[in-house]
Amino acid sequence: MKFATLLRKAPEWMIHDGPHRDIVLTSRIRLARNLDGSTFPGYARKDDRVALMTALQPKIESLPEMKDSFSEDLGNLDAIRKQALVEKHLISREHAAKAGGSAAVINREQSLSIMINEEDHLRMQSIRSGLDLRAAFAALDRVDTELDGLVNYAFDQRYGYLTACPTNLGTGMRASAMLHLPGLVLSDQVNQVITAVNKIGLAVRGLYGEGTEALANLFQISNQHTLGEREGDIIARLEKVIEQVIGHEQNARKKLLEDAPHKVLDHVGRAYATLCFAHILESKEALTHLSMLRMGCDLGMFPGMEAKLIDTLLVEIQPAHLQIGAQRKLNAEERDILRAEVLRRRLAGFPEPKTDVAAGPPPEDPPLI
Amino acid sequence: MFCDVCKQKKASVFLTQINKGEMHKVNLCEGCSKEKGVTDPLGFGLAEALQTFSHGEKIASQPQERACPACGMPQATFRKSGRFGCPRCYVTFADGLDSLLKAMHKDTRHIGKVPATAVAAAPDYTVKLEELRKAQEQAVADEKFEEAARLRDEIRQISEKVNE
Numbered sequence: 001m002k003f004a005t006l007l008r009k010a011p012e013w014m015i016h017d018g019p020h021r022d023i024v025l026t027s028r029i030r031l032a033r034n035l036d037g038s039t040f041p042g043y044a045r046k047d048d049r050v051a052l053m054t055a056l057q058p059k060i061e062s063l064p065e066m067k068d069s070f071s072e073d074l075g076n077l078d079a080i081r082k083q084a085l086v087e088k089h090l091i092s093r094e095h096a097a098k099a100g101g102s103a104a105v106i107n108r109e110q111s112l113s114i115m116i117n118e119e120d121h122l123r124m125q126s127i128r129s130g131l132d133l134r135a136a137f138a139a140l141d142r143v144d145t146e147l148d149g150l151v152n153y154a155f156d157q158r159y160g161y162l163t164a165c166p167t168n169l170g171t172g173m174r175a176s177a178m179l180h181l182p183g184l185v186l187s188d189q190v191n192q193v194i195t196a197v198n199k200i201g202l203a204v205r206g207l208y209g210e211g212t213e214a215l216a217n218l219f220q221i222s223n224q225h226t227l228g229e230r231e232g233d234i235i236a237r238l239e240k241v242i243e244q245v246i247g248h249e250q251n252a253r254k255k256l257l258e259d260a261p262h263k264v265l266d267h268v269g270r271a272y273a274t275l276c277f278a279h280i281l282e283s284k285e286a287l288t289h290l291s292m293l294r295m296g297c298d299l300g301m302f303p304g305m306e307a308k309l310i311d312t313l314l315v316e317i318q319p320a321h322l323q324i325g326a327q328r329k330l331n332a333e334e335r336d337i338l339r340a341e342v343l344r345r346r347l348a349g350f351p352e353p354k355t356d357v358a359a360g361p362p363p364e365d366p367p368l369i
Numbered sequence: 370m371f372c373d374v375c376k377q378k379k380a381s382v383f384l385t386q387i388n389k390g391e392m393h394k395v396n397l398c399e400g401c402s403k404e405k406g407v408t409d410p411l412g413f414g415l416a417e418a419l420q421t422f423s424h425g426e427k428i429a430s431q432p433q434e435r436a437c438p439a440c441g442m443p444q445a446t447f448r449k450s451g452r453f454g455c456p457r458c459y460v461t462f463a464d465g466l467d468s469l470l471k472a473m474h475k476d477t478r479h480i481g482k483v484p485a486t487a488v489a490a491a492p493d494y495t496v497k498l499e500e501l502r503k504a505q506e507q508a509v510a511d512e513k514f515e516e517a518a519r520l521r522d523e524i525r526q527i528s529e530k531v532n533e
Contacts, residue, residue: 036456039440043454119452141482148484154456155486158496159470160479162456166466167473171481201475228476 001070001108007084007324011110014311018130022298023246025178025218025311026127029136031144032163032172033122034154040164041102041117049101053116059150060105060114065143069107075100083320089127091115112143119164131242133175133235160227170227175235177242182217182295183252186267193248201225202241216287216314221245253299268296268353276347281340286317301353309346317342372398437461498527
């Protein structure tokens with residue numbers, strides 16, 4: 001598959017509706033694996049990395065799951081193209097920083113992506129729509145078992161799968177879900193939830209993983225520990241916590257509609273107006289408004305419209321996607337203008353927000369006069 | 370006394386660290402100490418500092434710091450980066466690894482998936498070594514010194530085999 005096709009095609013998770021799709025955008029599983037007897041990519045010499053990649057890439061391409069995949073040496077992709085893969089969550093930011101000697105193999109559905117020579121020899125990822133960690137794991141586990149038949153993994157009876165960083169040791173598995181939590185953010189409860197989640201050994205991160213900001217009210221919840229717990233148990237524990245967070249978010253939205261319906265209508269209305277009529281939009285502002293529009297969809301304020309379009313836009317308005325669309329390098333100002341243009345065009349068919357959905361009981365506080 | 374790094378200002382921070390039987394001393398001025406991140410003497414890798422600016426005074430020298438026989442990574446590099454060089458590093462730098470892992474993970478023993486190739490794999494030296502070390506400690510505690518000596522030799526033999 002060519003890069004252009006990969007970029008044009010919507011990933012499977014965006015088209016399908018997984019469980020709790022309104023709040024959970026995606027579920028992801030990542031496995032870290034290394035080859036026995038080979039120096040980890042971060043300490044290996046370039047020719048060793050190239051040799052390992054050259055040997056590994058065809059094996060991965062030969063897997064039935066990776067038929068007609070996009071498979072490329074990162075040395076052959078420019079910075080913007082690599083960045084576009086990051087924006088689509090197909091490779092990590094760390095991987096995008098690599099050049100020759102590292103590669104990415106991505107299946108047609110964009111549900112499986114395998115990074116060669118990231119921090120570990122292999123970083124394999126499976127992504128699913130909604131809260132569906134088990135399905136994501138099952139798919140990746142199959143790939144992992146198949147590859148196990150073709151290569152010799154670095155494994156130790158005591159420590160499990162050996163990884164460059166001891167924080168990934170054991171299962172080498174990071175399970176995560178991307179949650180949209182505007183209700184908890186608007187009602188100032190999100191920090192409490194994050195603290196509680198952190199306390200039980202789970203991590204909360206921003207839109208693009210470690211060290212990134214929680215843009216568009218999107219939060220990733222993932223396991224911290226990889227050693228001393230079975231894969232299935234890690235997933236079950238994470239699932240339970242995510243279901244609780246979903247419950248909190250639903251409550252928060254309900255309460256906002258009851259207590260401050262005008263506040264909710266105002267946020268969604270302003271977001272709609274800005275996105276449909278603005279001519280200059282910075283990334284952060286656009287993402288914040290898209291989050292409100294998405295919440296409006298969930299609350300039934302845009303009948304017949306699906307949150308999927310907004311999820312697509314979250315990716316489409318990112319810098320690398322804009323520049324590939326424009327077929328040239330754009331500076332920040334030019335991007336902000338193009339971003340607004342794309343949004344106005346894509347939201348042209350979006351109906352005005354309904355205002356009667358939020359009509360709940362009258363506010364409890366007596367009027368001031 | 371002048372600073373070991375800039376050799377211009379007066380030293381006001383005096384550090385002594387004993388690491389793997391080697392004692393190091395470094396004298397730094399306030400500016401250089403801040404620059405080198407010497408806010409917490411425990412977190413400051415003196416050995417590393419000595420290697421990078423090599424002005425320190427070595428007092429008692431013992432065998433050099435270990436490096437992994439497979440990939441050549443010195444232990445200091447691991448301390449600095451937090452990343453190992455190759456799978457073998459887990460054996461080479463096994464000392465103290467468990468306490469590090471305990472702080473990071475739920476447990477220090479893997480109980481998840483096992484690759485098909487490893488099911489019928491060769492004897493696992495790390496597990497064996499740990500068992501022997503425990504037995505040795507017990508023997509010392511029971512004052513069975515002959516037994517302890519025998520175990521010590523066996524541990525040495527296996528360690529050498531692993532590091533070959």
